[in-house]
Amino acid sequence: SLEVVVYAREYALAGDLLKQDEPLLVQGRVNVRDEEISVRAEKVRSLSEYRAGQARRLRIALDTPLPDEPMRRLVGALAKSPGPCQVELAVLTACGHRVILDCGLGVVPTDELLEELEMLLPTQALSFAYAQEGVTRDDGSAGRGGRPRPAPAPTQDAPPALGQGYRYVGEEDAVGMG
Numbered sequence: 001s002l003e004v005v006v007y008a009r010e011y012a013l014a015g016d017l018l019k020q021d022e023p024l025l026v027q028g029r030v031n032v033r034d035e036e037i038s039v040r041a042e043k044v045r046s047l048s049e050y051r052a053g054q055a056r057r058l059r060i061a062l063d064t065p066l067p068d069e070p071m072r073r074l075v076g077a078l079a080k081s082p083g084p085c086q087v088e089l090a091v092l093t094a095c096g097h098r099v100i101l102d103c104g105l106g107v108v109p110t111d112e113l114l115e116e117l118e119m120l121l122p123t124q125a126l127s128f129a130y131a132q133e134g135v136t137r138d139d140g141s142a143g144r145g146g147r148p149r150p151a152p153a154p155t156q157d158a159p160p161a162l163g164q165g166y167r168y169v170g171e172e173d174a175v176g177m178g
Helices: 008-018 047-054 068-079 109-120
Strands: 004-005 024-033 036-046 055-062 084-093 097-107 127-134 133-140 168-174
Touching: 004 024, 008 036, 024 047, 036 047, 047 055, 047 127, 047 133, 068 097, 068 109, 109 127
Parallel strands: 004 036, 055 084
Antiparallel strands: 024 036, 055 127, 084 097, 097 168, 127 133
């Protein structure tokens, strides 16, 4: 475990968050004293608020092809929460590569949406990339995913699936990913 010290100024701003049973994102300074590590909190936010406001990409890694009906339910769930976070599907090929498809949808990644996606795709990986100060980060905050991925290749056209305008974004080696 890690001790997080929150002083009065930050506690006045984030006290309600600290009383909730919700994951938090804490930014601060690390202190090491006599082999004990603590963090002095400078900013405290709920992870769900941060995700909803800062996520730029939601990647859904599909290890097996989805039949038409589950794909329709997936698209329906995503369409209920429109927003700026772009959705990509990472589909595993028979050769062991992941083909990255930009499905042309954007969402606000709310807790409700994530719960619905986890019910629809219980064995698939969900990961987020954030844009912050010119750096993209991948948090792996939902599902099994989350390792940083290589930047996608330049966009090329691909045949549409299920009436959606999927675009081929790139591919990556899927060996050892999960």
